[in-house]
Amino acid sequence: MKKVAIKIINSAKIYAPEKIEDLDEKRLVPNMMMRRRLTRNSKVMLYLSDKCKFDGGKIVYGTCYSELEEAAKMANDVVTNGTLSPTSFQNSVYNTAPSYFSLINKDKDEIITVSSGMKTSLDTLKTAALQALISGESIFCVAIECINIKNIDEINRCTKYLEAGAAVVLEIANDESNAKEIEDLGVSGIMDSLQDLISVVNMHEQGIDKILIEL
Amino acid sequence: MSKMASVNILNYEIHSAQGDLHQTLNAIKNEEIILSSKFIKVDQKEINIPFYAFENEVQEEQESIYGAIRELLLKLVSGMSEKRRRSTALIIGTSLVDLYLVDAIEACVYESERTVYSSQKHSIDSYAKKLSNEFGLNEFTMTINTACTSSANAMLEASNLIRSGVFDYAIVLGVEIFSSIMSSGFYTMDLISDRMPKPFDINRNGLVLGEAIAGILLGKDDSKWSIEGGFSNCNSSTITSVGKGGDECVEVMQKALEDANIVAEDITALKAHATGSESNDLAEINAISKVFDDTLIFTALKPYVGHTIGASGALEIAIFMATIDNGFIPKTLSCTESILADYIPISESKECKSGLFMCNYFGFGGNNISLIIKKASS
Numbered sequence: 001m002k003k004v005a006i007k008i009i010n011s012a013k014i015y016a017p018e019k020i021e022d023l024d025e026k027r028l029v030p031n032m033m034m035r036r037r038l039t040r041n042s043k044v045m046l047y048l049s050d051k052c053k054f055d056g057g058k059i060v061y062g063t064c065y066s067e068l069e070e071a072a073k074m075a076n077d078v079v080t081n082g083t084l085s086p087t088s089f090q091n092s093v094y095n096t097a098p099s100y101f102s103l104i105n106k107d108k109d110e111i112i113t114v115s116s117g118m119k120t121s122l123d124t125l126k127t128a129a130l131q132a133l134i135s136g137e138s139i140f141c142v143a144i145e146c147i148n149i150k151n152i153d154e155i156n157r158c159t160k161y162l163e164a165g166a167a168v169v170l171e172i173a174n175d176e177s178n179a180k181e182i183e184d185l186g187v188s189g190i191m192d193s194l195q196d197l198i199s200v201v202n203m204h205e206q207g208i209d210k211i212l213i214e215l
Numbered sequence: 216m217s218k219m220a221s222v223n224i225l226n227y228e229i230h231s232a233q234g235d236l237h238q239t240l241n242a243i244k245n246e247e248i249i250l251s252s253k254f255i256k257v258d259q260k261e262i263n264i265p266f267y268a269f270e271n272e273v274q275e276e277q278e279s280i281y282g283a284i285r286e287l288l289l290k291l292v293s294g295m296s297e298k299r300r301r302s303t304a305l306i307i308g309t310s311l312v313d314l315y316l317v318d319a320i321e322a323c324v325y326e327s328e329r330t331v332y333s334s335q336k337h338s339i340d341s342y343a344k345k346l347s348n349e350f351g352l353n354e355f356t357m358t359i360n361t362a363c364t365s366s367a368n369a370m371l372e373a374s375n376l377i378r379s380g381v382f383d384y385a386i387v388l389g390v391e392i393f394s395s396i397m398s399s400g401f402y403t404m405d406l407i408s409d410r411m412p413k414p415f416d417i418n419r420n421g422l423v424l425g426e427a428i429a430g431i432l433l434g435k436d437d438s439k440w441s442i443e444g445g446f447s448n449c450n451s452s453t454i455t456s457v458g459k460g461g462d463e464c465v466e467v468m469q470k471a472l473e474d475a476n477i478v479a480e481d482i483t484a485l486k487a488h489a490t491g492s493e494s495n496d497l498a499e500i501n502a503i504s505k506v507f508d509d510t511l512i513f514t515a516l517k518p519y520v521g522h523t524i525g526a527s528g529a530l531e532i533a534i535f536m537a538t539i540d541n542g543f544i545p546k547t548l549s550c551t552e553s554i555l556a557d558y559i560p561i562s563e564s565k566e567c568k569s570g571l572f573m574c575n576y577f578g579f580g581g582n583n584i585s586l587i588i589k590k591a592s593s
Contacts, residue, residue, distance in 0.1 A: 094362075116356070117344070
């Protein structure tokens with residue numbers, strides 16, 4: 001397998017046991033009508049992109065569970081009154097968050113949405129590294145899970161944090177010297193689907209900015 | 216994106232509402248198209264909508280879907296050596312509802328009859344992982360879900376993997392099986408037609424969904440077919456569509472041409488996305504008129520197989536290649552009067568055996584992609 005060294009330019013992470021309270025939505029999305037339409041994943045993505053100082057360019061977005069709140073609303077609507085909300089339907093697709101990002105930031109560049117179970121953030125990193133390799137550009141790599149839906153306690157056996165996300169802006173490093181393999185620096189209680197990217201963010205926070213990714 | 220070194224298309228197989236590749240080709244040649252229907256529930260009522268369905272129903276549950284995908288993949292890998300399989304990545308493009316997730320949601324959101332749900336950490340990528348394991352493919356799998364552009368984007372990613380030297384081969388699978396929720400969603404958005412879709416027709420009144428599984432094997436081995444370039448972006452005017460002027464589509468088509476290092480005049484024919492919906496067809500034909508002159512040969516395949524959403528990328532490219540391998544570009548069924556008088560999709564099949572072709576996909580969330588493929592003349 002080929003290994004590439006990536007340079008981390010900026011990074012950010014956020015998580016909360018239930019709902020992330022301050023996502024700075026009013027500043028990030030001044031238009032109230034647009035703000036009200038945003039899904040939870042979209043709001044977290046906008047927050048992370050702001051923290052990473054990213055406002056346009058290529059994006060690789062990963063999510064295992066997608067827009068769970070919208071999917072739950074649809075399921076509930078179908079069972080309770082047999083009607084499907086067009087808004088929930090529109091907002092339930094996997095690429096909803098980067099699409100809202102594109103609309104708000106007028107970002108017209110390429111966006112890939114990856115879903116790979118518990119390896120989602122690792123595959124998101126791999127895809128972002130590949131995109132950086134091919135394009136020579138910097139890539140915004142972000143993975144998000146928001147599963148704070150009604151009655152989630154009935155099924156949640158795997159996570160302490162119902163909302164979490166991590167992001168890095170990366171580019172291909174000039175050389176591999178001092179590049180480190182991804183270390184196990186995850187945050188206990190965050191979903192496994194995010195742990196690899198959380199580890200990379202934590203490495204960056206510790207001053208490591210060159211990481212080896214096995215494609 | 217840098218200029219794309221071409222990646223070859225080595226093999227392809229499909230399963231559409233018209234049958235396997237051979238049966239689908241015959242249905243297109245003979246214009247004997249089977250359009251069936253499905254019941255969906257809307258406002259507590261059962262409604263019958265037209266739907267391009269498989270002859271033998273694939274149940275909306277994991278094992279049944281896995282079996283159908285497995286059957287198609289088996290055809291693609293059966294001639295491949297063990298060694299070759301190990302250097303083959305698998306990328307699925309789909310907008311399939313994650314049924315594992317549906318089980319979880321059903322177990323918790325309803326007001327009554329809650330049941331204990333036991334997570335097995337499955338996801339929508341579980342199909343790819345299991346298939347890769349079963350067929351001895353490389354452990355690298357990926358599932359891309361960008362709605363209608365899913366498997367077209369998967370083809371671009373597979374090409375990236377091969378031309379950057381990460382893999383020698385990649386299989387792209389486009390998968391879409393009937394989903395009652397998805398059909399109801401499109402219905403509530405008033406996007407479903409009550410008859411065969413009429414792409415680019417002034418009287419078009421919506422799309423008809425369909426199910427399909429399509430597989431494409433890519434690699435560097437010699438082949439008459441190649442992917443010469445492509446461009447994908449995300450640029451929407453709303454969360455569901457592009458602007459009516461089609462400027463977002465213009466950008467994608469022009470950059471795909473640039474990526475392939477060709478100009479519009481080099482294109483032999485274009486396969487349009489052409490869903491039959493009011494706004495998307497208008498945007499696409501306006502975009503076509505801004506990029507190409509009115510001599511362009513273009514056609515739409517959805518009247519033959521339906522809009523197969525996440526599968527449409529791989530399915531329609533495979534069908535398009537199969538028709539050209541048989542010496543023709545199929546006509547656009549059911550378009551009698553074009554939206555633009557000077558830009559008319561072909562009303563009769565055209566003889567064609569080789570050339571450069573553009574394939575368009577414009578989807579939900581502003582995910583747009585154009586691919587340039589080529590068939591060498593000898």
